[in-house]
Amino acid sequence: MSILSAGIPDAASLAWGLPSFQTPAPIRAAVSHALEADPKIGMYALPGGLPELLAAVAAEHERRTGMRVDPNRRVVISAGNMEGLQILMQAIINPGDEVIVTDPGFVSHISQIKFSGGVPVFWKMDEAGGWDLDIDALPRLIGPRTKAIVLVTPSNPTGAILSETSLRAAADIARERGILVILDDPYSPFVFDEPQRFFNLATMPELSENLAYLFTFSKAYAMSGWRAAYMVLPEAIRAEVVKIHDLTMICTPRTSQVAALAALTTEPLHLAQFRSVLARRRDLICERLDRVAHVFDYVRPKGAYYVFPRIVAAFENDVQFAHDLLNHAHVTVTPGSAFGPSGSAHVRMAYCVEDDVINLAFDRIEAHFGR
Structure with a gap:
């Protein structure tokens, strides 16, 4: 359209x-300075990301969730959540595997699953209940080839915030069945009603080995054109995702990583x-x-x-x-x-x-x- x-x-x-x-002025200023002062600004970075950015992401993740992660074993810098989701799908999906997506859910997730050889399974949301999850329906959607469940909260396209009760219930079911929960998080900084009721699944210690958490700088930092995001993944998955990221684009552009580092190391006024x-x-x-x-x-x-x-x-x-x-x-x-x-x-x-x-x-x- x-x-x-x-x-x-x-x-x-x-x-x-x-x-x-x-894009906020401190971020633009940091990149402008690096363009003049950093002799490596136009060069490749390691596929996983700049070491200083990986460390900053680990610190930010701990600040936001209380969860400490090893930046070199759990974090990947991707070119936006779109690229992050795509390489993650390619890492976990074999032809015919199923991935559960909310219905309605983000259109590109549906396409990425298909593009990776998978089958999207639609989990109908409750419009009358404010577009929340229908937990009773989830067990019936899980089969022997279910690999993951994709969640976005606040939601694209509905703007709904999934309740803590439903999120915890979905996480418990996924963990019991050995299914990966993929939490795509572009919008958590934009909660308008009762922000204290917003719940982030990445705060659950028991879910750490069953959760792929993806945060993008596109929305909260007005950096959609910079194409920068980070992923916090289980260690075994992270190793495979880095390989595919390398094959896809070698690395997220260094200039964008410098911008992301500035975003995480300056006060988000x-x-x-x-x-x-x-x-x-x-x-x-x-x-x-x-x-x-x-x-x-x-x-x-x-x-x-x-x-x-x-x-x-x-x-x-x-x-x-x-x-x-x-x-x-x-x-x-x-x-x-x-x-x-x-x-x-x-x-x-x-x-x-x-x-x-x-x-x-x-x-x-x-x-x-x-x-």
Whole structure:
């Protein structure tokens, strides 16, 4: 949809989860200095990552989770969580293996499983319960070829925050069955309601050998174009992931690793502003959705920067709906069916864009559908 949207010069796009923020000044300054002063800035790094960045990641992981990890045995620096998930999938999946994904869940996870020869198994989420996990359904989805469960909280595309109770229950089931839990974490810094209720599975010591934790700098540090992230993995898996990372791209670009190191070693003063702006934009998009209740019904998001409304206006299917909205109203949204079977009849809207874009999009929606 973003590619189609680019062909319409005045389109108001809510399709792409691309934050409107600039990379914070201390990060840019650190890279600028390294470009002038570091003779190795244009060279390869070791495949696992720069030693100083690996150490900083281990320290940050301990600060955030209380879990101490060996940076040389457990940590990998990847080129964003997208590349991290892809090489992890290639490391653990044999042809025909199954990976459980939430439904709806992030569209690229589904594609990455298939690309690696695996089979995605859809775990339907409870829309009436605020898009939380249906724990009773999980054991029935697990079979002899189940390798992993992929979780994202706050969620893309729903903006839901999975409850601690359901996360712990899912982790216990996975650990008992010897299944890897993959926790893809782009959005945990963006929790808007009762942040103290947010629960990170990486804080569970008993899960450490069954958990792959992936954090990206793309969202929290406005570094989506830098392509930098880190993975904290069980040691045996880490060794295989590094091999595939090496074969894929040798290393994450050194400039991006310098930026990531600066992000972890300077005070993240920007985060409060990012959260404040996104919380205001969430309120704005919900207010505008309330004014078109004859077009959309929705569950109020609690984190990330997406809302996943159900289409209640007359429509053929969500893909056609999104194309018609783009072609006739010049508003770009993402069809919900891309995110799994339960996403059908929904669309994803990203509210990380400027306020003016949100307002323009909904002015056009109101004009297109009437008030």
